[in-house]
Each structure stands twice: as structure tokens, then as C-alpha cells.
Amino acid sequence: MPEVPGAMPSGxxxxxxxxxxxxxxxxxxxxxxxxxxxxxSTRFGRENLGFLWLFLEPALLGGTIGLVHHLSGRxxxxxxxxxxxxVLGYIPFFLFRSVVNRAPVAIxxxxxxxxxxxxxxxxxxLARDLLEGAAVLGAMAVFVLAIGxxxxxWPEQPAKLVLGMALMLMIAHGIGLLISAGSVYTEMFERxxxxxxxxxxPILGSFxxxxxxxxxVQEMVLWIPTVHxxxxxxxxxxxxxxxxxxxxxxxxxxxxLLNLFGLAALRKARRDMVV
Amino acid sequence: MIRLHALGKAYRVHGRMRPVLSGxxxxxxxxxxxGILGRNGAGKTTLLRLIAGxxxxxxxxxxxxxxxxxxxxxxxxxxxxxTGADNARFIARIYGKPVAETVEFVDAFAELxxxxxxxxxxxxxxxxxxxxxxxxxxxxxxCYLVDEAVAxxxxxFAARCRDALEERRGRSAILFVSHVPDLLRQFCTSGAxxxxxRLTRYDDLDQAIAAYQPA
Numbered sequence: 504m505p506e507v508p509g510a511m512p513s514g515x516x517x518x519x520x521x522x523x524x525x526x527x528x529x530x531x532x533x534x535x536x537x538x539x540x541x542x543x544s545t546r547f548g549r550e551n552l553g554f555l556w557l558f559l560e561p562a563l564l565g566g567t568i569g570l571v572h573h574l575s576g577r578x579x580x581x582x583x584x585x586x587x588x589x590v591l592g593y594i595p596f597f598l599f600r601s602v603v604n605r606a607p608v609a610i611x612x613x614x615x616x617x618x619x620x621x622x623x624x625x626x627x628x629l630a631r632d633l634l635e636g637a638a639v640l641g642a643m644a645v646f647v648l649a650i651g652x653x654x655x656x657w658p659e660q661p662a663k664l665v666l667g668m669a670l671m672l673m674i675a676h677g678i679g680l681l682i683s684a685g686s687v688y689t690e691m692f693e694r695x696x697x698x699x700x701x702x703x704x705p706i707l708g709s710f711x712x713x714x715x716x717x718x719x720v721q722e723m724v725l726w727i728p729t730v731h732x733x734x735x736x737x738x739x740x741x742x743x744x745x746x747x748x749x750x751x752x753x754x755x756x757x758x759x760l761l762n763l764f765g766l767a768a769l770r771k772a773r774r775d776m777v778v
Numbered sequence: 779m780i781r782l783h784a785l786g787k788a789y790r791v792h793g794r795m796r797p798v799l800s801g802x803x804x805x806x807x808x809x810x811x812x813g814i815l816g817r818n819g820a821g822k823t824t825l826l827r828l829i830a831g832x833x834x835x836x837x838x839x840x841x842x843x844x845x846x847x848x849x850x851x852x853x854x855x856x857x858x859x860x861t862g863a864d865n866a867r868f869i870a871r872i873y874g875k876p877v878a879e880t881v882e883f884v885d886a887f888a889e890l891x892x893x894x895x896x897x898x899x900x901x902x903x904x905x906x907x908x909x910x911x912x913x914x915x916x917x918x919x920x921c922y923l924v925d926e927a928v929a930x931x932x933x934x935f936a937a938r939c940r941d942a943l944e945e946r947r948g949r950s951a952i953l954f955v956s957h958v959p960d961l962l963r964q965f966c967t968s969g970a971x972x973x974x975x976r977l978t979r980y981d982d983l984d985q986a987i988a989a990y991q992p993a
Binding site for chain 1: 789827830831832833834846848849853854855856857858859860864868871872873874
């Protein structure tokens with residue numbers, strides 16, 4: 504079957520067919536669908552505990568911090584349950600970290616796929632990150648459910664939980680594209696990415712709320728797009744019980760810029776890379 | 779038809795760009811079986827990679843008027859962590875082929891037996907070559923890029939490859955690279971010689987072999 508619809512029958516003279524946008528979109532859907540299925544079985548297959556870790560890490564880390572706060576007797580303003588506050592606050596970071604940390608090896612570990620001209624690096628990244636987003640969102644839903652059953656507090660605006668996570672995914676995806684493109688040129692990214700994501704944990708917004716900070720510091724941290732994502736998620740869960748500050752259009756603009764530069768970098772890297 | 783427009787490729791070696799191909803011009807039509815001769819290191823594999831789009835040229839471009847396979851040889855193009863059958867499913871989905879039929883076809887063609895349901899990383903050299911070749915036959919490309927490694931396997935499978943390629947000759951083009959003229963005689967009708975980064979076409983394979991020998 505010809506790759507391009509409407510190609511001339513075999514044997515006849517062939518002209519290069521212009522690949523219509525629709526045909527290109529169909530190919531990309533096919534490819535991303537196939538990559539998703541494969542990624543699903545290799546990452547979350549029965550033989551490894553990938554999916555278990557999705558629940559364990561936020562529960563352990565968020566739970567520990569929550570417990571420390573609980574034991575130290577320091578409550579949160581607005582009567583917010585400490586444990587659920589820290590667990591939910593950790594999940595967006597968890598998404599950010601797993602997308603960004605996997606970026607340096609995204610190309611190397613899928614190099615053999617680039618034998619297929621139909622598969623682009625962007626397809627590979629999209630499939631990985633969409634799956635990661637869906638998986639972490641699923642884990643979040645389980646935590647929200649557990650919190651609701653245990654404390655009787657249900658999300659005030661569930662759509663905002665999804666919005667905050669979606670924006671976080673877009674930001675992380677853009678950074679991931681840049682890192683994966685960089686990894687074609689130097690191994691440095693492989694070495695430092697994990698460390699940098701951990702070191703930046705305090706400033707990304709997981710462990711503070713904007714209204715806790717002095718005004719001048721607030722202005723500074725609001726330059727960091729991920730901070731807005733945490734605020735959105737918290738508003739989604741706790742509503743007006745906690746004052747939140749965020750700007751969706753600012754996050755979207757940051758995500759668009761990161762993705763744009765990421766795509767440009769990938770385009771250059773693909774030309775230069777030795778498969 | 780495939781047309782190479784002033785195709786060039788250079789690799790960075792110890793900080794310096796070392797040209798492998800420069801200004802390669804050629805046209806390949808459906809139904810042609812072209813044997814490309816070149817010594818080790820002449821850039822045969824690089825040429826196939828560029829035509830396949832696995833790597834991008836440093837200069838010039840490849841015009842593809844037909845669907846082109848990935849370079850067939852040992853390895854590449856598949857997943858080593860999943861089974862041969864899962865590879866067939868994956869390829870079917872990527873290229874929009876019916877999944878069940880593809881799995882069956884590859885099973886019959888590659889003759890991997892029980893290994894078909896084992897991870898590809900457990901396969902021998904020859905088995906990987908067979909799987910790769912079978913996968914590409916299942917996709918049914920207009921042009922096949924074949925590395926001599928395919929024929930290097932067991933002779934029975936080499937004969938099957940020859941038959942499969944022969945059967946497609948009317949509609950598919952075949953570009954076969956090798957440094958062994960005798961291999962090309964089994965597969966090809968016309969020839970070309972890759973030397974000093976340039977490709978010279980010959981209408982007759984024997985002419986190409988004659989031009990290659992003294993080199």
C-alpha cells in the first residue's frame with residue numbers, strides 16, 4: 504500500500520506527492536498511537552512495578568512532610584488538612600520531574616525507532632509525555648478519592664486539578680524537548696538533569712504557597728511558571744479555603760515559548776545526529 | 779522515483795568534519811535493481827541511511843517519489859526488549875497495516891519458530907536479520923534498500939530474500955550495496971560504483987564491476 508494516498512499505481516511514472524496536512528496528521532496519529540501502546544507495555548507492564556511507584560512516591564514524600572508538620576503541631580491556615588495538602592502538592596512536581604528526568608535518554612533509548620522515517624523524535628516525546636501525564640493524573644485521581652473518603656473533603660473545582668496538571672505537563676514537555684535536543688550534542692544533560700530537578704524542588708512551588716511569602720518575594724516567584732500550576736491545583740482541591748495567585752495566560756505563553764524553542768532545537772539536533 | 783540532489787554528508791571526527799559523500803547525483807526508477815559497489819568505508823551504508831532518511835544530509839537533498847524502506851541489514855528498526863511478534867504488531871500499527879495479518883506474515887516469512895514469541899534481544903545475528911527483512915516485506919515498500927548483511931546469512935534464507943525481491947521487481951526498486959561483486963550478480967541488473975564520495979552509474983552491472991575491480 505502506498506505511503507501517500509492517491510499515489511500512482513506501481514510501474515507508472517511517479518511524481519512526488521505533496522503530503523497534505525490531513526495525510527500527515529493521519530500518519531502522526533498512527534505513529535503516536537503505536538508508540539503509546541508500546542510504551543504502555545514496556546513501562547507499566549506486569550513485569551515491572553512502574554505503576555506501583557506512581558503511587559508510592561507521592562504517598563511517601565508528601566506523606567512524610569505532612570506527617571512532620573502534623574507532629575510539629577503546625578497546622579495550615581484555613582483549616583486545610585496537612586496530609587492532603589502536601590501529598591497533592593507533591594504530585595505536580597512528580598509529573599514535572601518524571602517528564603524532565605526522562606528527557607536526556609529519550610532519544611538514545613529509542614534510537615532504533617528512527618530507522619522509520621515516519622517516526623519523528625517529537626512523536627516519541629509526545630507519546631512518552633502524554634502517557635506520563637495520563638499515568639500521574641490517574642495516580643492523582645486515586646489520591647483525591649482516598650482523601651475524600653478519609654477526610655470527607657472533595658475537590659472544590661476538579662477541572663482546575665486537571666488544568667494545573669495539563670499546564671505543568673506542557674511546561675515540562677517543552678523543557679524536555681530542549682534537554683533531549685541538547686543530549687544529542689553532549690552527555691552533560693544526562694549527568695546534571697536529575698540533580699538540577701531535585702535542587703530546584705524548593706523553588707518550583709511544591710513546598711510553599713504564594714500568599715505565605717512577603718510581597719516582594721511573591722513577585723519574584725510568580726516569574727516561575729510552575730508556581731502557577733501548583734496554585735491552580737490547590738485552588739482546584741481546596742477552593743477559597745486557601746488564597747491563590749496565578750495567571751493561566753502567563754503559563755500558556757511560557758509553555759508555548761519553551762515548546763517553540765524545543766521544536767527548533769530538535770529540528771537542528773535531528774539533522775546533526777548520528778543514528 | 780528517487781532522485782539524489784547534490785547529496786553530501788560529513789561526520790565530525792576528532793573535532794574536524796570529514797566528508798564521506800560529496801555531490802552525489804543519481805536517479806532510481808521503479809523496477810530497477812541497482813547494485814552499488816564500494817569498498818569498506820566508501821560510504822555505502824551512509825548513502826543508504828541518507829536515502830532512507832535515517833540520517834540527514836549535510837548538503838543537498840533526497841527527493842522521494844515512492845515509499846522507501848529502512849536500510850535492511852543487521853539490526854536497527856526494531857525493539858530488542860519486546861518479542862518478534864510484538865515487533866510485527868508495532869510495525870503494522872506504525873505503517874497502518876492490518877495487525878493480525880502482519881503478525882502471521884512475519885511469522886511465516888522469518889521462520890523464527892518459538893523464538894517469535896521471545897524478546898528480540900535473545901535472537902542470534904541471523905534471526906534478527908530475518909526478522910528485519912520479514913518486517914519490511916510485510917510493509918510492502920516501493921523501494922528496498924538492502925545491505926549485503928542480508929545475503930550474508932544462511933543460504934536458504936538468502937534465496938528466499940532473492941525470491942521475495944525478485945517477485946517485487948516489476949513494481950519495486952531495489953538498491954543493494956555490497957563490496958562483493960558476486961553477491962550483486964544474484965540480485966541486480968544495473969550497477970553503480972561509490973568511490974571518493976561520488977557515485978557513478980552504469981547501465982550494465984558488468985560494466986560497474988569492471989570499473990570497480992581495478993580500483
